[in-house]
Amino acid sequence: MAQSELLAAVRRPLSPDSQVEVPASREEFEHVQGILERENTKYPRLQYDGLRKVAIVVATPSPLHGHMVGLDANVKARLRYTSDMSNTTRTGDTITTRNWDGALQYRISGDYTLMVAVEVGMTQTYRSLRAAISYSVCALHCRLGIAMSINERSRGTIAPIQYYSTMQEWDTAVQHAERGLRVELLSNPYGPLAANGFIWYGRVGSVVVETYRQEEETCPPDTILEPTHSFRIVESGQFVGGSVPENLAELKLDDCIPTHVLTGDVVMAAPINFFSQDWFEESFGVAMLETALERIKARYRIRHE
Secondary structure, rough: OOHHHHHHHHHHOOOOOOEEEEEHHHHHHHHHHHHHHOOOOOOOOEEEEOOOOOOEEEEOHHHHOOOOOOOOOOHOOOEEEEEEEEEEEEEOOEEEEEEEEEEEEEEEEEEEEEEHHHHHOOOOOOOHHHHHHHHHOOOOOOOEEEEEEEEEEOOOOOOOOOOOOHHHHHHHHHHHHHHHHHHHHHHHHHHHEOOOOOOOOOOEEEEEEEEEEEOOOOOOOOOOOOOOOEEEEEEEEEOOOOOOOOOOOHHHHHHOOOOOOOOOHHOOOOOOOOOOHHHHHHHHHHHOOOOHOOOOHHHHHEOOO
């Protein structure tokens, strides 16, 4: 079968809760569905509309959305969870642009208000991760900040640059390496991930998730907050987060939706489940795989005559 547009869409990272429609035959749909089943992939999932001859790629559901059962549909429709976003704001005489890895926003009169910010740190120091999430809380005034610190152990010998004569050869080599990484991920959900004799993602030493709130009613935008809760999720390549509360002992409905929209203290204080082992392992596995592939692509190059 020729290069599949549907398979390419499945391999691309998708924002939580999103859906992508791709024109495809039933044969192509079944071919890609078979690949996902062999890889034991939970997400993305595939659906098929035979009338329109369109395959529908369904991304991983956002845990924040998935557990807001019983909310008024109009209220729920105003929530948006996005990833890899940036924000530019003026602080005094300076203009600051920050990126965050995830953000839950609520739409009011056409504008979105930042409610919950998520930062993920892999190569950055713990202090810089705290500074980034503290900025979201103190300068951007989000209700809650969630930071995930990932410690990856050494990968050992770095693979040499590998040159290929054509784009087709390069693409074939990358696909071959990706298949090897996916097999590795099934048996090593927290690394290491190796392909062609080299480790492309090291064993995960630890993963820690922390929550952050504004300590006082007002605080300077450059304040470095202390975490309100801290949970160890992974230790020495093993999942150890079985006792972590699903709402991180912190996340409530009024963190996600402005208070004036809600009624009643019980409703405001209702816990919102953010964390589950299935969701974490699925999301973390995808992130590891994507990181390993980016490293491979950086070492595999096309020779230009």
